[in-house]
Amino acid sequence: MQRAIESVGIPTILIAALPPVVRQNGTPRATAPRVPMGANAGEPHNVEMQTGIVKDTLKQLEILDSPGKIVPLPYEYIAKV
């Protein structure tokens, strides 16, 4: 999906919980906060964390200059299972 959107000329960035999977699938740009699958954009109701993740992810649009990079983000949420 990301690749399809990118192929029509629209830049994309993906927030990944599983960086090895998105690398394998050929992501053009991604960020990876330390989050479980299902809370890629951060802990439920943690507005500060979610804003941080979304903002830092968008900022990478202006920073990244070549495909395939996955940028770790300094946010951590461990779900209580």
Place this chain on the structure above:
Amino acid sequence: MSLKKYDGLQSEIYVPITPQPVWAPVKKELKDMKIGIATAAGVHLKSDKRFNLAGDTTYREIPWDTKAEDLMVSHGGYDNSDVNKDINCMFPIDRLRELAKAGFIKGLAPVEYGFMGGGGDIEAFTDKTGPEIAKKLKAEDVDAVIMTAG
């Protein structure tokens, strides 16, 4: 030195193939960008048809001004408990609206997209669903797309 060559000889070890890179350059500053959301997390309007949890290559359109409480998830491939508490965990629409209000981005795309990723009919996603969503985003002059998947 000459090496003996066998046509069609393959390793028995599975070697994963990473696809060729794709890259659309960023041409604007964030504050001038209209940002869309596309998520593989199975997000859709509560009033919409649910995804078939056994596999579904269709997608749902979500207007940019949809209230968070009018959204839900149907996805059989991950633990939905966080996203059921707060849709913004996978579909940060409230956060993007706040960032637009604050002038960090110009605004949201008029329509966002939800689909059910995590496998299934990859060919249909690659050849049909992906290009369809891409075409619609292009027609709406969306400058960049933020995604959650994987």
